[in-house]
Amino acid sequence: MTQHSRDTPQFYLTAPSPCPYLAGRHERKVFTHLVGDKAGDLNDLLTHGGFRRSQSIAYRPACDQCRACVSVRVIANEFRPSRSFRKIMARNADIVGEQRSAVPTSEQYSIFRAYLDQRHRHGGMADMTVLDYAMMVEDSHVETRIIEYRRRDGDAVAANGRGNDLVAVALTDVLSDGLSMVYSFFEPSEENRSLGTYMILDHINRARRQGLPYVYLGYWIEGSKKMDYKGRFLPQQRLAPSGWMRVDASGETLTEPQD
Structure with a gap:
């Protein structure tokens, strides 16, 4: 080439x-x-x-x-968690997230495999092997990070600053104006924790701490059970033909395109 x-x-x-x-x-x-x-x-x-x-x-x-399919990005500095979001954050107060270089591990793949088998067994990724997973993580020419979420263990945290059992993972790109959540997955036996939602809330906090204005969530699809949830993280901007349009915390769409 x-x-x-x-x-x-x-x-x-x-x-x-x-x-x-x-x-x-x-x-x-x-x-x-x-x-x-x-x-x-x-x-x-x-x-x-x-x-x-x-x-x-x-x-x-x-x-x-x-x-x-509508691209959405959460406005990190203006986001205020709802009561239900605060409950999810409290429910996961024993979880610690660690940002690492994008390096695949067998521990990550074990959860990835269980997640696919439990929740997406008929999806396009269902047949991914450990080598396929390694490619998903490593085959990136952009700034990419892995965030591992572990159950907090007092002795483990005291010893090495991180948690113990791995329960969730997010593959995240670092952009000039935000964090883009490429893919995330979690231990299916922990589904009562709402870890998918928790990881988004954590990314919003991370973007705020890093001075980044947005968290990119991918595509919101109204009427799709798999994708409709992304519309709950308000205020956010949604990409229309005329540009990014703001949707505020009340769900009202503002007509002026956003920068």
Whole structure:
């Protein structure tokens, strides 16, 4: 591959396939490769335009006659947890999160495998092997981190500053203006903790502490049980054809595009 092709993105369109989120519909995606020295800048630019990253690929929906997938980003500094969110945070007060380099481990894969088998056994990732998982974590040309969430153990924390049993993991890109949650998973036996929600709340706090304005959650899809929950984290901005539109804590959408 020439230097010109590495630095100049080329975009491709997938063939139609059944939509995994809305029954009876088909999806298409436009995608490009994130490679070379400018991959980080390109990932930033494309994320602002509604793309998501998967390994060294950036993609976004390009479906015929359907615009249900809406990119959302939480406004970190203005977010105030609701009563239900505060209960989830209290429920997980014994969890400690540690940010690490994006290095896969067998401990992570064990939870990843259990998570897929319990919650996504018929999904597109159901057959991922330990090598596939390693590629998902390591195949990144942008600034990516792993955040491990462990159950707090008094002796373990005193000894090494971290918790004991691993219960959840988030793969997160660090952008110029926020944190982008690429993929997260958790121990299914701990589902009563609402760890998926807890990890989002933790990322909002992390972004605030790092002075980053947004947490990118990917696609909100109204009417999809898998994706509709993302609309609860308010205030947030949703990407419309005219730009990012603010949705405030009351659920009201403001008409002026946001920077």
